[in-house]
Amino acid sequence: MRKMKFAPTLVAAAVSTVLLVGNTALAGKQDATKSEQAGPAPLAPLGPPPIPPDNLQSDAKAELGKILFFDPRIGGDASTACSSCHEPEQGWAWSEDLSRGYPGTVHWRNSQTIVNSAYYGRGFWAGSVPSLEKQAPAAAKGGVAGNGEDDIMEARLALIPEYRKRFKEVFGTQWPLIQDVWRAMAAYERTLVQRDTPLDKYLQGDQAALSEEQVRGKALFEGKAGCIQCHNGALASDQDYHNIGVPANKRWEEDGLAQITFRFEQYAKGQTEEGYRTAKSDWGFYYRSKNKWDKGKFRTPSLRYTAHTAPYMHNGILYTLEDVVEFYDRGGFDEEGRTTQFAENKSKLIKPLGLTDEEKADLVAFLESFSGDPITTEKPVLPEYAPLFTRAELEAAQEAK
Known part of the structure; x- marks a missing residue:
């Protein structure tokens, strides 16, 4: 068997990397120890939610996100919306032990409220996503949750004139793009906060x-x-x-x-x-x-x-x-x-x-005392499908050829 040879610079870089990782971990443990010695942070009033610089808030974006949040077409068989497991009347969650599942299934964890979810550094019970922008697709496409597919969801949106109009106004795209769906939903969820308890x-x-x-x-x-x-x-x-x-x-x-x-x-x-x-x-x-x-x-x-x-x-x-x-x-x-x-x-x-x-x-x-009055909302009227082109437009296109 041939012996592998490594350049000295690569060896040095590898050693430096190992030392850096080790020192970082050690520093983290030291910081944790200092935190434990200082005691837990005191209770405090809740400030405004953090807004990521790559997904700034706007009223139009949040309004679009609200409609999408209640639209079951953002999912697999167009039966299960985000609101299906996060009902406003049920604390923006689901009031059973395990959350609702995709039709024919049952979920395996309790549905957490999305109220004040904008403040979490990581989402879900085990912290599997780093932001609301990542949380939305993880739920909408999860096997026992929304079970959606990107291309199918995008195709549905393209057949809805109201969505084409709104996505162009908010994101400047000719057609609705799935990544912008998650950004709009995240913007809406950042409006669901309670700071006046x-x-x-x-x-x-x-x-x-x-x-x-x-x-x-x-x-x-x-x-x-x-x-x-x-x-x-x-x-x-x-x-x-x-x-x-x-x-x-x-x-x-x-x-x-x-x-x-x-x-x-x-x-x-x-x-x-x-x-x-x-x-x-x-x-x-x-x-x-x-x-x-x-x-x-x-x-x-x-x-x-x-x-x-x-x-x-x-x-x-x-x-x-x-x-x-x-x-x-x-x-x-x-x-x-x-x-x-x-x-x-x-x-x-x-x-x-x-x-x-x-x-x-x-x-x-x-x-x-950590809770104020329930947060309510008027559920939106969902926009309807329509053909991409009218018969007259198709005939004109054929004649132009």
Whole structure:
């Protein structure tokens, strides 16, 4: 076998790269340690959402995105719109344990609200996309969600005069392009924010915005209950990934479609052969990192707007805020004493709290202060198809030849 020879400069470059990666990782760990020593970020009023420089906001773009959000033609068989799983009347989410699936399927995770989703650094429960512009196609084209195909969706849009007109006005293109669909939808979702909650008003100086019960709950949240360790800052989320002990949804043991979806997702996400055959629960962040210590970890969801978004957790097994508080008070166990399949990865932050009934009630009252009135909207009238050319135009084109 011939020996491979490498130029000294390439070897040096490789060594430098390894050292750089190692030093970066070390710096990240040091920064994390400093952050832990400094304590969690305090709760704060929510500011305006960040706007990416390559997809600036405009009223026309957001209005186009709204129509597309409610249009089931942005999907596989023209039956499932984004709003099918993110219903305004259901907290801009879906009020069952597992989200609706594409016809003939069922989803495998709880539908998260899109209210305030503009503030997340990464989307979905396991942080699999870096922006709203990437989140939209991942959902619209997902096998158990929208199941759409780019060329089919573009062809439909081209046959709708109102869309041709709007896309040209907003993006300057002769025909609607699928990448601009996602940009418009992202612009619309950045308008779905709630920044005037009782908690925001209280943090801005209105001492009457919270009841005495909620003020006591805030003290518990920041103290004895320890909620602020993960639900901190203006978004009430550290945007990190934790295993908090949520047990598997029993629906996977009883629902045939859910079982099929579960196995499909294991395969689609690059599960190992052993994992595919033995998995009894959603492995969460592991599907991205493939590190065994990340099994069962999910992104900390924001507590904002949660009064309208039951049920809770990635698999929707907790149906009320009272259930959530009870779950944490037990130390991450359900009523049957079950915890996640990966108890060895369970966060050390999750432990029995010893809350009294009054303290639980105060904490629930405070959690409700993260939400204002429900955000409502008038659903748009969807534009209709029309031929690309009239008979007269086609005849004129033939004569011109």
